[in-house]
Amino acid sequence: MEILPFSFENSKIRTILINNEPWFVAKDVAKVLEIKNVSDAVKDFDDDEKSDIVLNYDGKTSGKALIVSESGIYTFILRSRKPIAKPFQRWVRKEVLPQIRKTGSYSLQNEVSEIENFPLSEILSETETALKIVDLIEKEKPFRLLLLEKILKEKSPTKILQIDFSKSYFLPTELGILIGVSGAEMNLILMKKSFQVQDEKGVWKATSSGKEFCLEIPNKFSQIKWKLEVLL
Structure with a gap:
């Protein structure tokens, strides 16, 4: 579990990545939207929009917390009649979520960019180097391997990877x-x-x-x- 701290107008908004999906500490969101009773506010949320977890900071437990999904935070915002709701929604949509996708577990695009910058001409010209890389990436996750193979196909007419994804599953x-x-x-x-x-x-x-x-x-x-x- 990875906790990503954000700040909106001096109010902390803790974001948690669970299975590559962003969740938000409901108490933090409720404070911004001036919602006093968080439990009542989420009682009719769908089960996949809310959850209880135990927060851990640097390996230390800091107690339970109610969290809401990306869909749940939008439900919070759309129900609010407070003037702050609109700028808060804009902040979540234009700053928080894009930042998570760039720096959190959504950093796949960054990984793609790094792979694209590999000196592929050298790899292809030196068989020994290529074989070492293949040996290393065999230990990678299927999705990263899929991205790597896609890029290699685009960069070179020669396919140097022979990866079978028939038994791999993806979110x-x-x-x-x-x-x-x-x-x-x-x-x-x-x-x-x-x-x-x-x-x-x-x-x-x-x-x-x-x-x-x-x-x-x-x-x-x-x-x-x-x-x-x-x-x-």
């Missing part, structure tokens, strides 16, 4: 990055393809046709990872 957020859409939009695409549906609590569930292409992770957030075939 909707990761699939979305590959085709230029958000994780939420990717979920809607999967729904339109009849691979998943939302239950009465708003939680995504794989359909009978979708189960062939997914890996369901039975954790608190009921995550689903997908094979690349769903993009075809």
Whole structure:
């Protein structure tokens, strides 16, 4: 769990990255929007918009906290009638979320930029160097390998990686990055393809046709990872 501190008009807003998704400490958001009873404010939120966690700073526990998802913070803002709501929404949308995507676990674009700057001409000209790199990246996560292979294909007519992704699974957020859409939009695409549906609590569930292409992770957030075939 990674805690990213932000400040809005001298009020701290703690953001937590969970499974590559930003969550916000509800108490911090409520203070900005002048909401006195946080529990009442979130009681009708969907289960995937709120959660209780234990905060840890430098390995030390600092107690439980109620957190809300990206969707949850927008629900907070849209319900508020306070003048501060609009500038707060703009700040979240234009500063906080882009910054998280650049510096937090959403730093995939930065990773792409770093890979693009590799001296590929030297790699291709020296077989020994190329083999060492392949040996190192075999230990990387499937999504990073997929990005690397994509860039190598674009940079050189010679494919120096032979990676089989047929048994790899990816989060909707990761699939979305590959085709230029958000994780939420990717979920809607999967729904339109009849691979998943939302239950009465708003939680995504794989359909009978979708189960062939997914890996369901039975954790608190009921995550689903997908094979690349769903993009075809």
